[in-house]
Amino acid sequence: MADAKITACLLGVVVAFLSCAEATNYTVGGSEGWNIPSSAGAYSDWASQHTFEVGDVLVFDFDSSNNDVADVTKEDYDACNTDSPFTVLSTSPANYSLDTAGDYYFLCTTAGHCSQGQKLAITVTEPPSGPTSSPPGSPPPPSPTTGATTSLSSVSSSLGVARLVLLMSILMGLLSQLFS
Numbered sequence: 001m002a003d004a005k006i007t008a009c010l011l012g013v014v015v016a017f018l019s020c021a022e023a024t025n026y027t028v029g030g031s032e033g034w035n036i037p038s039s040a041g042a043y044s045d046w047a048s049q050h051t052f053e054v055g056d057v058l059v060f061d062f063d064s065s066n067n068d069v070a071d072v073t074k075e076d077y078d079a080c081n082t083d084s085p086f087t088v089l090s091t092s093p094a095n096y097s098l099d100t101a102g103d104y105y106f107l108c109t110t111a112g113h114c115s116q117g118q119k120l121a122i123t124v125t126e127p128p129s130g131p132t133s134s135p136p137g138s139p140p141p142p143s144p145t146t147g148a149t150t151s152l153s154s155v156s157s158s159l160g161v162a163r164l165v166l167l168m169s170i171l172m173g174l175l176s177q178l179f180s
């Protein structure tokens with residue numbers, strides 16, 4: 001019985017380890033959701049508490065009758081200009097997939113909401129499990145640290161494989177002891 005428990009624990013460790021590489025859904029603003037925040041810096045604070053990687057998804061949860069979410073340029077983000085968004089998502093919850101590395105800017109296009117702090121800027125990096133290949137001909141992501149990010153990704157990827165091999169050897173050793 002004890003052996004079965006140990007095996008179950010070990011399997012749990014492996015599952016937790018492997019799930020590190022999976023995409024994450026982030027509900028913007030946490031339980032507060034996406035609306036005029038109580039403090040103007042609320043979404044900056046929220047963003048600073050998370051690390052966003054390619055493949056992750058932002059979930060905007062808001063009252064659709066009075067809000068939406070639009071991705072915009074940095075200039076429009078800074079100026080709260082709602083006239084030329086790339087896309088506007090007006091049905092909640094709105095999922096926004098972070099498909100490429102770079103900087104992303106969002107705001108609510110309802111008059112006055114952005115200037116009261118309903119705006120979000122985030123930086124998305126390549127996941128450590130390896131860079132996703134960009135389609136040929138597409139411009140590189142607007143990041144001044146592309147070179148450094150890529151080499152770091154390679155290092156992290158090698159480390160990840162080494163960790164996995166180590167973990168598996170430990171696991172095999174323990175299992176062979178259990179069943180000997």
Ligand SMILES: [Cu+2]
Pocket residue numbers: 035036066067068108109110113114118
């Ligand atoms: Cu709004």
